Amino acid sequence: MENDNSQFLITKSSYLAHEMKNLLAICNLYSEIMEKQIDKVKFQDQKTEASFKNAMMCIDRALKMTDNLLLDFRSMKDNQIEKCDLNKILDSALEMSKIYAQDKKIELTNCNKLNVNIYADENKILSVLINIVKNAIESIEETGEVLISTNEYNNNIKIRISNTGKPISKKLQEQIFEEGFTTKRTGNGLGLGICKQTLETMNSDLQLVKSDSDSTDFEITVPKC
Numbered sequence: 210m211e212n213d214n215s216q217f218l219i220t221k222s223s224y225l226a227h228e229m230k231n232l233l234a235i236c237n238l239y240s241e242i243m244e245k246q247i248d249k250v251k252f253q254d255q256k257t258e259a260s261f262k263n264a265m266m267c268i269d270r271a272l273k274m275t276d277n278l279l280l281d282f283r284s285m286k287d288n289q290i291e292k293c294d295l296n297k298i299l300d301s302a303l304e305m306s307k308i309y310a311q312d313k314k315i316e317l318t319n320c321n322k323l324n325v326n327i328y329a330d331e332n333k334i335l336s337v338l339i340n341i342v343k344n345a346i347e348s349i350e351e352t353g354e355v356l357i358s359t360n361e362y363n364n365n366i367k368i369r370i371s372n373t374g375k376p377i378s379k380k381l382q383e384q385i386f387e388e389g390f391t392t393k394r395t396g397n398g399l400g401l402g403i404c405k406q407t408l409e410t411m412n413s414d415l416q417l418v419k420s421d422s423d424s425t426d427f428e429i430t431v432p433k434c
């Protein structure tokens with residue numbers, strides 16, 4: 210399925226703010242978990258405990274300050290395209306995204322059987338994958354599955370992210386890459402457009418392949434090394 214919204218333009222600052230927001234959410238959620246569990250930790254002495262609690266408070270504060278700084282951020286580095294280990298990236302994407310599924314029963318699986326390298330900016334493709342897996346998790350109400358699978362096609366690698374859950378109606382499928390389109394109460398409607406635009410700057414692509422009662426499948430095409 211072709212979606213021709215390659216004209217989708219996002220300012221560098223909104224790109225950065227959106228991506229950082231996702232990553233900061235991961236830090237905030239893990240920091241909350243640590244805070245909740247701190248009473249179960251046996252510290253060697255009071256000084257160590259105080260120092261640990263202070264470190265956590267500082268992290269919390271720094272995260273909030275970074276959040277604010279992002280609102281005014283204006284510049285961004287160029288792509289760092291290099292040889293990357295595909296499996297390592299897929300594992301990291303699932304590891305980092307699983308915090309979004311903490312209140313649900315979702316099986317997240319990397320079914321990649323390929324032992325290959327790809328040409329990509331590792332951090333950027335990781336952010337793209339986190340966005341897509343986050344959307345997949347958000348589309349599952351309580352229980353479901355998110356699978357990442359891969360295959361080789363000509364000189365490219367196709368990465369398929371597939372999730373169970375409510376499908377996207379045919380009408381809405383035309384709009385999902387548009388800036389500001391969201392069906393979520395707290396969504397910005399920026400994620401998929403940013404992913405598509407980011408991949409295009411790396412000679413890569415993102416398409417919605419299908420969305421029906423079995424699954425919703427997005428596919429990333431990226432050059433193989």
Ligand SMILES: Nc1ncnc2c1ncn2[C@@H]1O[C@H](COP(=O)(O)OP(=O)(O)OP(=O)(O)O)[C@@H](O)[C@H]1O
Binds near residue numbers: 344377
């Ligand atoms: N895996 C999916 N299953 C069902 N619907 C999806 C899926 N991925 C995306 N969508 C639909 O596409 C819309 C746009 O997604 P997009 O990631 O661009 O924005 P968002 O998730 O709403 O907000 P944010 O900017 O915070 O990412 C979503 O609101 C949702 O309706």
Ligand SMILES: [Mg+2]
Binds near residue numbers: 340400
């Ligand atoms: Mg999203």
